[in-house]
Amino acid sequence: MLLRHTPKEIAERSALTVNPAKTCQPIGAMYAALGIHGCLPHSHGSQGCCAYHRSTLSRHYKEPVMAATSSFTEGSSVFGGQANLVQAIDNIFSVYNPEVIAIHTTCLSETIGDDIPQIAKKALADGKIPEGKHVIHVNTPSYVGSHVTGFAGMTKSMVDYFAVSTGTKCNQVNIIPGYVEPSDMEEIRRIVEMLGVQAVLFPDTSRVLNSPQTGRHEMFPKGGVTVEALKSTGDSMATIALGRLASGPAARALDTKCKVPCEILDLPIGLRKTDVFIDTLRRIAGVSVPESLNVERGQLLDIVTDMHHCFYGKTVGLVGDPDQLISLTEFLVSIDMRPIHVLTGTPGKEFENRIREITRDVPRSVNVRAGGDMFLFHQWVKNDPVDLMMGNTYLKYIARDEDIPFIRFGFPILDRVGHSYFPTVGYRGGMRLLEKILDTLLERQDRDAPEERFELVM
């Protein structure tokens, strides 16, 4: 047993986190910054932070993840990181020449209280920021929130630094896709284009973290939202934010700063959440939904109705990030599955309220926890086993120990590919999720069926 020391009996813990279901803010900020075209993320802290984030993102995407660090030493920790950051800015523009340096802080630089805008001002005064180049920042102390709030913070900074209202509205909608995979961002864009809506999608990591093998490494790949496009978000007709936690702050900032009205929706995972997204976009943009999207919707629903017997009543345990889990839980409940353990590491009571509401009619007692860990989740599963689990790669240790079918969903996925190319949002993404669920459940049924009940047609 890989997690042999996890007891079934649950003892409340007040201080010790075991097997976390979240990580720290800066990695989310780094991921978001990679969704700006020509941007080099910069970690203002010890080298290790940057190395760890780059490593984790590289393992998850199997792609280059370029980012720089202020390389704090004991001296900079005592005297402040200004000299390091000014030098870093100078070196980055001299050597790598990005359009934007997107700085995020760390627990180190936050604890000593480095003032990034002041340091950036100093760099500008010293002539270290070339004409037309940008330095933006977000405060991401690692002892607050999680990787998701770090992503939200950097996304909001894109608004704070770039969005301008020229007074002339332009015929476009802002779409903030949330902390989702590059494949999901691509899919959201595809749906928007099918509706014929002009949109700015930010951040946009597609064609950055799922770039093709060409024999050339592009330091700044083709993808990413451009600074020009970010500036224009202040003139858009409206903003649709997907994922309240990851995208809400940026959408509200645009409203406050540039008076761009916003709709903050759940991530379009599953049939009904995708319906809401498309319906909202249709109404805001004043367009009609093309038949091709109706077909996709119908195909998704067709799988649900055809295979309902496989979904009905199956219990599920879910670990992941709040925005994803809210929509995923809703999707599973909507097809009569029963999510009975739902846990995120990201703190916030709102999550628990939402999941309670969504699972209100599930005819089982449901465990919900925000700010929990996978140790607790494992204990739940030991006490009340499930038919299926969905979560990041770390869940495979529980899956093996408890012999429970498992689908990789969320961050990080370190042992499989696909998530950067194939979406889980939209109708097509819903179809992919159902295919995964069916494959996993039926594979298990085939494995375990007595010979006389081994079925050819399922």
Add this chain to the structure above:
Amino acid sequence: MAVLKSTESKLDLENECLSPDGLKQELLRVYPTKVARKRAKQIVVNKVKEGGGVPEIGANTRTVPGIITQRGCTYAGCKGVVLGPTRDIVNITHGPIGCGFYSWLTRRNQTRLENPKDHQFMTYCFSTDMQDEDIVFGGEKKLRAAIQEAYDIFKPKAISIFATCPVGLIGDDIHAVAREMREKLGINVFGFSCEGYKGVSQSAGHHIANNGLFTHIIGLDDTAPKGKYKMNLLGEYNIGGDAFELDRIFKECGITLVATFSGNSTYDQFSISHTADLNAVMCHRSINYVAEMMEKKFGIPWIKINFIGAEATAKSLRKIAKYFDEPELTERVEEVIAREMPEILRVREEVRRRCEGKTAMLFVGGSRAHHYQELFKEIGMKVIAAGYEFAHRDDYEGRRVLSGLKVDADSRNIEELEVHEDPERYRPRKTTEEIERLRREGFSFKDYEGMMPEMENQTLVIDDISHHETDKLIEAYKPSIFCAGIKEKYVVQKMGIPLKQLHSYDSGGPYAGFKGAVNFYREMDRMVNSKVWSYLKAPWQTNPELSAKYACD
């Protein structure tokens, strides 16, 4: 010069900018003046003098901010590298969640239990997950409670605490908490002040880890294991099962491994490790401190060995046998080597036919960039550039430079323990005469000659290589393979060059010992000879001319 003369190494000596000196200037050209001056010291064109002297290289100095470095932090070196592979200590990261999360199972250290009931905590990540109120009001209370909770649930033999950056800044006294909890719980509890910002790389963390192991565990239990030839293996971390292969070899030779620091290790093995009669050091960089301190306190001599490469493995086994100096052991070692070699040679010859003359670059670690050159040599591949991520000058130039090393402010931050002979347990393993005799016969104790004396002249040696330098180097020399870590992996592969991770071995291994050598030969054969790298251009990209056949329809 041999390497550059090779017709198959694709190097063009006639072209000025491709000469190592020309390339060095090219690498430096884009840097601001001060940076270029600093980097110039860390980029050296190798030249081995008579007697093994090599040019001086800048190493173990601060990384230039913003340069895009491979390096990580002190915490990573301490918790991740040295203490990570020990299975039965509950390692609590005291800090915000990230540090613990990122170092959770990501290094591929394998471990194998002797008894299914044994403790195995490596699959767990323990953290105090500090929140802002802990930063403001101090985190000692939470740490104390976390240790208590860990004890209540897991009942481990030992609990260790790893400080992350903010811990040092807010002044949490992890050592006081450790002392207090040790008293309270009656188990060993100890702390490592391995805040990420200490030192200039992971290397500082290795030193801090070594100090902690030595102070808190080594020598706690005098129960000596049975065995005639007892040694510790230091600086071997069981990535991809390396230590398992070495265990197998030692068993066959009749050598008793008391402890490995720290691949596949346990707390109890560390506790009795001072009963061994020899310390054999693999990764000099990460563990030489323990070897030095054990020699001073307990009288255990240390020697440098290397089990990467079949010839190196044979040589190292012979060196160990010579140390113990018993015909019985020597004979058995020769038998094992004779038994293992035919299969190795068979595969080597087969692979060599396809790999001969191909080129490699290694930029990794604190010993691997050196050790793996052995394996490349065995299959006829040329190492044209190499460097370490976090090593010191002695790892490049040999320990001969140690006496002249200046201790800078960053190194002075890391405590240098004062170690004395243990009044009861110090026991010289060899008489002065025996040592002298071995020396006369060419046996070297506590010596490491470093990487550069073994590299060809005119090869490039680059310390703490940046992304920019990596990019230029590959563009200029187009190596057949590049060896580094996960951050570099997909960058280099996007350039159409396969990258082998030598920290984690990708998903492969073991590469140590005899079976490891065979695995590595085959892996290199797969990587440098695969057709998958030949599909980069689509047919219409190679032949873009149009046929008008359908155009007029």
